[in-house]
Amino acid sequence: MxxxxxxxxxxxxxxxxxxxxxxxxxxxxxxxxxxxxxxxxxxxxxxxxxxLEMIRMSQFPQAFREVIQAAILDRGMQSSLEQEKRLNWCREVKKLVPLRTN
Incomplete structure (x- = not known):
């Protein structure tokens, strides 16, 4: 690939x-x-x-995980929301990640 x-x-x-x-x-x-x-x-x-809850990605090869995550996760939005303490500010709950929309 x-x-x-x-x-x-x-x-x-x-x-x-x-x-x-x-x-x-x-x-x-x-x-x-x-x-x-x-x-x-x-x-x-x-x-x-x-x-949505994603399946555990650790069972897949690293290259495949990176392709999937790059295609569906909006890391830029996640970073912005985390910096503003609007996402993943509570360490006691499972981390959330925003999906790409458009």
Missing amino acids: SQGQNFLPKFLFVSNLLKAVKIRERVPNDVVKPSASGGLIHHLRSMHRYT
């Missing part, structure tokens, strides 16, 4: 447009916006409905 080849679609809508559209339609309805008095952060009412 050469460095320039990418066997997986870069965005979810390329591989499954219907699923991508359904997610985009449903997620905004779940967002809770903080009120001017007392609300702290935006959050999802039912995050579990749109959260």
